Amino acid sequence: MTIYSASWVVPVTRPPIPGGRVAIEGRHVSWVGRPGDPGEPRGRVHDLGPGVLIPGLVNAHCHLELSHLAGLAERAPAGFVPWVESLMAERGPGSAEEVRAATRRAIRQLESTGTVAVGDVSNALAHLDLLEESHLRVVVFYELLGWDPGRAERILAGAADVMALAARPELRTRVKIAAHAPYSVSPALMAGIVRRGGPAAMHLAESPEETRFLAQGDGAWRAFLGRRGLGHVPFEAPGVSPVAHVDAMGGLREGMVAAHCVQVDEADCALLARRGVFVAVCPRSNQGLRVGMAPVRRLLAAGVRLCLGTDSLASAPTLDLMADMALVQSQFPELSPEVVVRMATLGGAEALGLPELGAIEPGRSAELAFVPASGAPPDPLRFLTSGAAQAGPLPA
Ligand SMILES: [Zn+2]
Known part of the structure; x- marks a missing residue:
C-alpha cells in the first residue's frame, strides 16, 4: 500500500x-x-x-492523429473554412513515420500534463498500437465523413470492416462509431451511422459557417463544397440550427459526446439536455479558430452535462487540459471553479464511460x-x- x-x-x-x-x-x-x-x-x-x-484529468475531445499539424491555426488564413482547407492540404503530405512520431510526442504530452484518459477522434485508426503502449485510457471515436450520399453505403461497409479489426479483445482501447459534423456527413451516411448505434461523438455547432449552411444552404461552406467537387450534391437546407438538424436525423444519442456547441441558443441547450448529450467544451481550439466560445453558463443552466477537451494540435496550442480549465474560468469568472474542475475530471469520465475515473x-x-x-x-x-x-x- x-x-x-x-x-x-x-x-x-x-x-x-x-x-x-x-x-x-x-x-x-x-x-x-x-x-x-x-x-x-x-x-x-x-x-x-x-x-x-x-x-487524473480526462480530455474528452482530441485528435492525436493530427498532431503533426501542430501550429496550423496560426499558419492558416483566418476563418474556419480556410483552416479546414489548410488542414486537408497539409494532412496528406506527412509521411506515416512523421505522423507516428508526432502522435507519440502528443501522447507523452498528455501523460506529462496529468491526463489519464482521452476521447480520441480518428479517421485512420493507424495509431492504436501507440495508444496501447501508453499509460492512457483511450476511447477512440472512429469518425466517418462524406457529403456525397451516393458513397454512404460504401463508407459504412468499409467502416464495418475496419471496426471489426479494431475490436480485438486483447486491446484496452475501445473503438466507437462517430460522425464528423452535420455539414460534412450526408443525411444518408448519418442514417447509416444511427442504424449502427452511433454516433458516439461528433462535432456540433462549432462555427458560424456551419450554422449558416444549415440555415440557408449557402455561405463559405457551400462554396467550399463546390471547390471540392461536391457542388452537384443536392441539399435542401433544413433551415434549423445544427443541433435541431442532427436531432431530426436521430443523431442526438443519449451519451453522445458533442464537441464545441458554440452556436447554440436556449432551445438547442434544452434539446441537448433532454437527449442526454455530453458537450465537450474546447475553449482554446475555439479561440484559435476564432469561432466564439461555448455558452457554458447557458448550457449548465439547461442541465447539459459538460466535459472538457483540448481538440487537436491543429487548432489548440498544446494538449494541456489545465490551460483549457484556466480559459473557461477566465471567460466565465463568476463560474464556480468547482464546476470547471468537475468538467475536466468527473464530467469527462462520465462522457467517455469510464466510471472508475474522475474522482x-x-x-x-x-x-x-x-x-x-x-x-x-x-x-x-x-x-x-x-x-x-x-x-x-x-x-x-
Ligand atoms: Zn475536433
Missing part, C-alpha cells in the same frame, strides 16, 4: 480536504481522508509537499495527478483554474 499526502486533496465528489491523504492498494484508491479520520490505514506516507492531489474515492482508480504549488494554496479549486497551475503524473 502507498499513502500519499499533500496540502490539499481534491476528491471532486466531496469538498477539498486540507492536509488530505489518499491510500492506494494495487490499482485502486482504498481510503481518502485526513490524518486521524476513521479507517485510516497504517503505512509509509509519501508526502508530495505543497500542492493539490487531484483525479478520488475508495474503489475508484488510482490514476491521479499532482499539481505542485510554491506553498499551500489558500483555495485549491481556484488555484487549479488560475492558469498558474501545472498538473503532472504522480511521482513514482
Whole structure:
C-alpha cells in the first residue's frame, strides 16, 4: 500500500480536504481522508509537499492523429473554412513515420500534463498500437465523413470492416462509431451511422459557417463544397440550427459526446439536455479558430452535462487540459471553479464511460495527478483554474 499526502486533496465528489491523504492498494484508491479520520490505514506516507492531489484529468475531445499539424491555426488564413482547407492540404503530405512520431510526442504530452484518459477522434485508426503502449485510457471515436450520399453505403461497409479489426479483445482501447459534423456527413451516411448505434461523438455547432449552411444552404461552406467537387450534391437546407438538424436525423444519442456547441441558443441547450448529450467544451481550439466560445453558463443552466477537451494540435496550442480549465474560468469568472474542475475530471469520465475515473474515492482508480504549488494554496479549486497551475503524473 502507498499513502500519499499533500496540502490539499481534491476528491471532486466531496469538498477539498486540507492536509488530505489518499491510500492506494494495487490499482485502486482504498481510503481518502485526513490524518486521524476513521479507517485510516497504517503505512509509509509519501508526502508530495505543497500542492493539490487531484483525479487524473480526462480530455474528452482530441485528435492525436493530427498532431503533426501542430501550429496550423496560426499558419492558416483566418476563418474556419480556410483552416479546414489548410488542414486537408497539409494532412496528406506527412509521411506515416512523421505522423507516428508526432502522435507519440502528443501522447507523452498528455501523460506529462496529468491526463489519464482521452476521447480520441480518428479517421485512420493507424495509431492504436501507440495508444496501447501508453499509460492512457483511450476511447477512440472512429469518425466517418462524406457529403456525397451516393458513397454512404460504401463508407459504412468499409467502416464495418475496419471496426471489426479494431475490436480485438486483447486491446484496452475501445473503438466507437462517430460522425464528423452535420455539414460534412450526408443525411444518408448519418442514417447509416444511427442504424449502427452511433454516433458516439461528433462535432456540433462549432462555427458560424456551419450554422449558416444549415440555415440557408449557402455561405463559405457551400462554396467550399463546390471547390471540392461536391457542388452537384443536392441539399435542401433544413433551415434549423445544427443541433435541431442532427436531432431530426436521430443523431442526438443519449451519451453522445458533442464537441464545441458554440452556436447554440436556449432551445438547442434544452434539446441537448433532454437527449442526454455530453458537450465537450474546447475553449482554446475555439479561440484559435476564432469561432466564439461555448455558452457554458447557458448550457449548465439547461442541465447539459459538460466535459472538457483540448481538440487537436491543429487548432489548440498544446494538449494541456489545465490551460483549457484556466480559459473557461477566465471567460466565465463568476463560474464556480468547482464546476470547471468537475468538467475536466468527473464530467469527462462520465462522457467517455469510464466510471472508475474522475474522482478520488475508495474503489475508484488510482490514476491521479499532482499539481505542485510554491506553498499551500489558500483555495485549491481556484488555484487549479488560475492558469498558474501545472498538473503532472504522480511521482513514482
Ligand atoms: Zn475536433
